Amino acid sequence: MEEYALAIATALWLGLLTSISPCPLATNIAAISYIGHRAGDTRRVFWSGVLYTAGRTIGYVVLAVVIVAATLSLPQLSRVLQTYMHVALGPLLILVGMVLLGLVSFDLGGSVLSEANRRRIEGLGLWGALLLGLAFALSFCPTSAALYFGSLIPLSLKMESSVLLPLAYGLGTAAPVFVFALIIAFSAKSVGQAFHILGKIEKWARWITGAIFISVGVWFSLRYVFGVF
Helix, strand or coil, rough: CHHHHHHHHHHHHHHHHHHHHHHHHHHHHHHHHHHCCCCCCCHHHHHHHHHHHHHHHHHHHEEEEEHHHHHCCHHHHHHHHHHHHHHHHHEEEEEHHHHHHHCCCCCCCCCCCCCCHHHHHHHHHHHHHHHHHEEEHHCCCCHHHHHHHHHHHHHHHHHHHHHHHHHHHHHHHHHHHHHHHHHHHHHHHHHHHHHHHHHHHHHHHHHHHHHHHHHHHHHHHHHHCCCCC
């Protein structure tokens, strides 16, 4: 039970870290800009934040369900993962840590959401926030891809959780947008200051998490790959 609670907390932290990283933060700024169009209507701003949060969470959960459930449904592949997951986890954590520290980078070819499609979504009104969250959830960049596919999915496979852990991750990624929606609704002038503070937090959070990932990855590699311990 404690291990599962720790896994949920880890998934939530990975989501929060994803949401305040530079590339995902840019999409969240766009979402906040969309929500901010209705800054004169507190109620609509609030519900736009709720729907965006729901859309983003649904996107991550559905993708994880497909990947994790499909993997676990294949008996041979499931047995291989259960046997060798701890062996692969060490190098994988090291790689993710290096991405977080900026030592490794890769290009995913841009966003899945074009400017034209974004305008169409904005034309849907309040419900457009739901689709915007869903679309931005699938707009992976190096940091979010590393955290999602390199950390969350392996963790979900290890814990055999295709819904709860991705749900915690999705809520973590959307939480800052929901908070900023409340700020816009009640005090729009505070948004700039909040982003400035968030930028400082992101740098230290990313470095600390990256260092922890590399340290744990080295320990896993020494124990399960090289048999040192």
